[in-house]
Amino acid sequence: MNVLITGGTGNIGSRLVIPLVRRGDRVVVFDIRSQPTLASPEFCDVEVVVGDLGDRDAVLELVRSRKIDSIFHFGAVLSGSAEENPYEAWRANIDGTLNVLDASRFSGAQRVMFSSTVATYGEYAPDNLNEDSPQWPISLYGVTKVTAERLGVYYHRKFGLDFRAIRLPIILTSHAAAGAASAYAAAVFEQGVLQGAFEFWVNPTTRAPMLYIDDAVQSFLALHDAPSANLRRRVYNVHGMSPSAAELEHAVRARIPNANISYRPDPAICALIEGWPHQIDDSEARRDWNWKPSWDLNKTADEIIGLLKDELKGK
Numbered sequence: 094m095n096v097l098i099t100g101g102t103g104n105i106g107s108r109l110v111i112p113l114v115r116r117g118d119r120v121v122v123f124d125i126r127s128q129p130t131l132a133s134p135e136f137c138d139v140e141v142v143v144g145d146l147g148d149r150d151a152v153l154e155l156v157r158s159r160k161i162d163s164i165f166h167f168g169a170v171l172s173g174s175a176e177e178n179p180y181e182a183w184r185a186n187i188d189g190t191l192n193v194l195d196a197s198r199f200s201g202a203q204r205v206m207f208s209s210t211v212a213t214y215g216e217y218a219p220d221n222l223n224e225d226s227p228q229w230p231i232s233l234y235g236v237t238k239v240t241a242e243r244l245g246v247y248y249h250r251k252f253g254l255d256f257r258a259i260r261l262p263i264i265l266t267s268h269a270a271a272g273a274a275s276a277y278a279a280a281v282f283e284q285g286v287l288q289g290a291f292e293f294w295v296n297p298t299t300r301a302p303m304l305y306i307d308d309a310v311q312s313f314l315a316l317h318d319a320p321s322a323n324l325r326r327r328v329y330n331v332h333g334m335s336p337s338a339a340e341l342e343h344a345v346r347a348r349i350p351n352a353n354i355s356y357r358p359d360p361a362i363c364a365l366i367e368g369w370p371h372q373i374d375d376s377e378a379r380r381d382w383n384w385k386p387s388w389d390l391n392k393t394a395d396e397i398i399g400l401l402k403d404e405l406k407g408k
């Protein structure tokens with residue numbers, strides 16, 4: 094298959110490259126940045142096209158000329174950066190999504206996978222929420238993502254596009270996504286190992302849903318490959334764990350006892366993250382495409398800290 098990953102040099106995109114290349118897909122990555130977050134050997138087999146999702150002609154031409162079959166649409170301006178650069182966020186997240194959907198529609202790329210977020214829920218989110226819980230995001234990022242979801246579902250109904258989306262919780266990884274308000278969850282591991290110190294910008298009690306990045310990649314592959322007849326909806330929740338900041342701190346301290354970890358909560362970010370649900374009902378994904386997370390907090394902490402220590406040794 095010819096597969097396009099928008100935002101493909103980013104955290105999740107650069108990891109998705111690995112299983113796609115290994116299974117023989119021809120992968121094209123489109124991003125404003127050329128350097129991948131994870132420069133795996135598989136990246137050597139990828140065509141990297143540098144460009145802006147807001148550039149409609151570039152997106153349409155890319156999908157047409159590369160005869161793309163499936164698109165993983167991950168390119169986006171993340172939460173913190175969206176508040177700082179609202180027009181850039183609108184252009185990438187909304188105009189960019191419209192361009193990707195139109196490119197698929199006009200060029201016959203059948204399947205569009207979209208990375209949405211729990212930040213689409215925001216206010217009025219009940220605990221243990223499901224896919225049909227009200228979506229009243231309190232951040233511009235959430236507003237752009239819920240809009241993009243609705244556009245995708247509309248394109249499915251109107252044009253038969255095979256749009257499939259996952260609402261991701263916060264992603265735990267060895268390298269925190271720049272510009273995400275929720276990046277504290279990954280940054281405590283990264284800076285705990287690399288700097289020996291970290292200052293949380295949320296409260297010790299701030300609790301939010303999370304997922305290890307390998308589980309996120311697996312979820313997109315599983316939903317992408319699921320037979321259409323099994324899917325009873327277009328947008329699914331997935332959930333891994335819901336640690337508080339204090340529990341993340343404990344996971345780091347248990348492995349790096351000398352780490353100097355402190356708290357200076359930013360009230361605006363606390364309000365944003367604490368407005369998100371703690372528990373997410375992902376039973377629909379489990380039922381329709383056998384979703385099941387493989388990583389809990391302890392296994393994740395061992396893996397991330399191991400990777401970061403290896404990186405330190407290699408320097």
Ligand SMILES: NC(=O)c1ccc[n+]([C@@H]2O[C@H](COP(=O)([O-])OP(=O)(O)OC[C@H]3O[C@@H](n4cnc5c(N)ncnc54)[C@H](O)[C@@H]3O)[C@@H](O)[C@H]2O)c1
Nearest residue numbers: 100103104105125145146167168169185208210261263264
């Ligand atoms: N990281 C998380 O915690 C999280 C949680 C929920 C959803 N998501 C979603 O998952 C997707 C991937 O996130 P990630 O963690 O890999 O973040 P990331 O920032 O590492 O990746 C996003 C990529 O999009 C690219 N991009 C931004 N604007 C662009 C534009 N105008 N044109 C082309 N490329 C552009 C960036 O350069 C970056 O490489 C995003 O859509 C994000 O909203 C992430």
